[in-house]
Amino acid sequence: MKDISTYRNIGIFAHVDAGKTTTTERILKLTGKIHRTGEVHDGEATTDFMEQEQERGITIQSAATSCEWNKHRLNIIDTPGHVDFTIEVYRSLKVLDGGVGVFCGSGGVEPQSETNWRYANDSEVARIIFVNKLDRIGADFYRVVEQIKTVLGATPLVMVLPIGIEDDFTGIVDLLTRKAWIWESSENPEAYEITDVPDDMKDKVEEWREKLVETAVEQDDDLLEQYLEGNEPSIEDLMRCIRKGTINLEFFPTYCGSAFKNKGIQNILNAVVDYLPNPTEVKPQPEIDLEGNETGGVAIVDPGKPLRALAFKIMDDRYGALTFTRIYSGELKKGDNVLNTFTGKTERIGRIVEMHADSRQELESAQAGDIVALLGMKNTRTGHTLADANNPATLEPMVFPDPVISVAISPKDKAGMEKMGVALNKMVQEDPSFQVATDEDSGETLIKGMGELHLDIKVDILRRTHSVDVEMGKPQVAYRETITQLIQDSYTHKKQSGGSGQYGKIDYQIEPAETNTGYEFESKVTGGNVPREYWGAIEKAFQASMVEGTLAGYPLLDVKFTLLDGAFHAVDSSALAFEIATKAAYRQSIPKAGPQLLEPIMKVDVFTPEDHVGDVIGDLNRRRGMIKSQDAGVTGVRVKADAPLADMFGYIGHLRTMTSGRGQFSMEFSHYAPCPQNVAEEVIREAQERKAKK
Known part of the structure; x- marks a missing residue:
């Protein structure tokens, strides 16, 4: 039987382009899981295996993999950073025990970082922080640390300091050991030496080490008393306190480096093992009845207990549907019959596989703490619980947001209609934030999702993966109504x-x-x-x-x-x-x-060079946007606003034109608000015209 205390189930998450997939690649190389790193910008990253991911240079699905470090097993999920695929982050955080939040050394705390952090807080996931890309122009480790405090309301516990910055970034100082790690090459992560702290950094190292020690010893009253009496705590005692505080979400050990230049990755891996919890150290999953009420029982992480497992993702590939599953208690064996508590039916486990991106390794069994993929599960969907049929219980299901945008699609020929229906059915099973409906007025097939990119990717998958050539209509807003x-x-x-x-x-x-x-x-x-x-x-x-x-x-x-x-x-x-x-x-x-029409209001986050900020704000005002804040950074200005979805279609293209290709933005649903009279009248008129054509 495996030693669960050596397990670390972790996710790597960040804003799009902060370098989390590159960080994952370097981790896999260092741990011996792969022998050559693939680069995101070349479309060769191990965990970005979908065509759409390789072309766009972004992570769309949550790719699962595992590796070994210091005799510990790391199950890693690399999650998307784009706001339209936030659902993948949410699903992953539900089944993970810890996480690595990656922040860009020049971009700092970016929009999706905030959303991911909020989800991680909701799921009570312990985290360490990696400030990446310190080799970039405009990088500033200390500014990012300050942003983490002010923007996220978090307590970063600085564990290392950078040696140099931008082109002069050569390594880090470990505050616990007071030793410098200097990398001799950006090609080889293992070509480094551990040496004394540079003379010009000694005062700064002592200043930051004192902050670290003062924060850590607060986790142990006896140690705090000894420290106040002038006794220096041992490194072992400090590590014990840091582990306790991290697991209790009191603070977040913070590291820095450059994943692309292979600097600082060992320190992250050591921190994952040293400070993030194993499956037995996190809050147990509550068991609920079919009405959604807690029974008072919990799924205890123990292979000897009755089976409790949560299906958190369905992925269709060339071998059939893969059901990604986190086992909370008990054991699963190939050929077992298990109860799906949602459907009330038993299902037979065909095969159990351990995933490495899109490749796999067959397993005979899996136990509490494992994240595996199951084959042969015909009726299991995302959020379903698999349990011991003789001792059943249900785990808390996942709740997904409603889509805010829809588009009508149709196959270019009649022969494609049935093929499209089969493909869409598979895609709905894979992604609960993606929905398909039939427009009762026109009879058209509508696909619904979280944003324009979300639906663009889905249509791309239809065309390439499922060979269904479809035409898209104009995006439609998901309005709502209420009474006054x-x-x-x-x-x-x-x-x-x-x-x-x-x-x-x-x-x-x-x-x-x-x-x-x-x-x-x-x-x-x-x-x-x-x-x-x-x-x-x-x-x-x-x-x-x-x-x-x-x-x-x-x-x-x-x-x-x-x-x-x-x-x-x-x-x-x-x-x-x-x-x-x-x-x-x-x-x-x-x-x-007094019926009233409501429209979805989006939380819009725009980053623009300073010389274009006036144009951006003026344009948002014309789109009925309400400016919430402006924050000047080193490389530009971040503008936050609320704006109606109806006026934000095609915004990314317009923003790039306005800012000469340098602007970036993200958008997520915020709330519903009453439509202005003129907008409501137009929407109602269009609805009446559609009804009249019926």
Whole structure:
């Protein structure tokens, strides 16, 4: 049986282009997993194996791999940095125990870094920090450390200091040992010497080491008391305190280097082993019932306990569907029958494989702490729990955001329709943030996602991977509707003409609910005028009606329905009768309740050279954007704004033109807000025209 204490399940995450895939490549080379590093800019990175990744130089999927360092097993997931693929980061963080946050030495804390950090905080994942690209023009380690404090609200625990910067960056000083690591070559990561601290850095090293020691000893009262009495803690005691504080999320050990130049990678690997938790040291996964309520039980990381495993990603490749799975407790063997607690059905484990990007190694079994891929799982989807059939329990499922953009697609010939349907079905299974629907008005196939790049990549995959040539329509915004007024009303459904009839009367109140609550239901019926057995049918019918608003047919948000009173008939009333009454009540009352159209507002983060900042702000204002902040950096200005998605289509091309190709931006969904009158009228008119063509 494997020693779980030597496991480290980690993710590497960052803003797009901060160097996380290059960092992963250097880790794999140093640990002997690969013998030649592939470069992202050449399209040869090991973990970027999709054609789209190799061409665009960005990571789209979360690639899984593993390696060994200092007799420890590292399961590594390299995640995307682009905001449209944030879902991959979220999925990965749900099943990891630790992470490495990579920050660009010149770019600092960039937009996607903030989003990833927030997700990691939500998942309570311990992290170390790597400030990369210190060989670049404009790099400043100390400025990035300060940004991590101010922008992320985090406590970086500086463990090393850079020797030189930009072209003069040659190595680092390890503050714990007071030793300098100098690399003789940028080609060979193992060509370095450990030597004394340069004379001109000695004072700075002592200053930063004192900060490190003061922060670390706060994790141990006895050690703190000894330190205050003038006793210097040993390196072993300091490492123990740093490990404790890191696992408790008190601070984040912070390193620096240049992955591209092969400098500083050993220090990251040592930190992963020394300070990040093994699977037994993290908060256990709570077990829940099928209604989503915690049972009080937890999945204990122990191969001898009943099986608890979470499927966190489905990937289709030439051998069939791979179900990436994190095993929290128990053991999985090839040929085992396991219970899918979501479907209630048992499934047989066909094969178990350990992944290395797109290659694999067959395994006979896997145990608690392992991240593996399973073959032969026909009905298992992302977020499903696999459990011991004789002792079942469900783990907390994953919750994914709703898409904010949709595009109509159609195959160029009729023969491609069936092929497109099969391909889209596979793609939906792989990516829960990607959805497919049929437009009821036009009959067109709609694909929905988190942004323009997200959908562009999906169409590219359709064309290349699945050989389906499709045409794309214009992007469509996912509007929503709500109400602004309280209405009290009554409706009676009566169909009695001899024999068994239908009867249901409801008195009700409809009113705006708190923002982001979606939907609330309450019953104030007393005395049995509407028997409790029908309340569920009434709630279900109203919720089902909210799928289509009365203004432009978009789903309704943030509405509270209160059942006040009503009446029933001992013979003719039924759940169906009250369902029909409720749906009719919806159509009767929502138009009277001040319906309002809502549009998705995006959090926009633009980086522009200083001489173009006026143009960028003016352009955002024309797009109905609201400027939130401007922050000047060494290489440009970062502008944060809220802007409606409807006015942001094609923005990247416009920004590049405006800034001579030097501007960058990212965008993620923030909230829904009321549409201006002129915009609402146009959207409603278009919806009515579509309906008239039906």
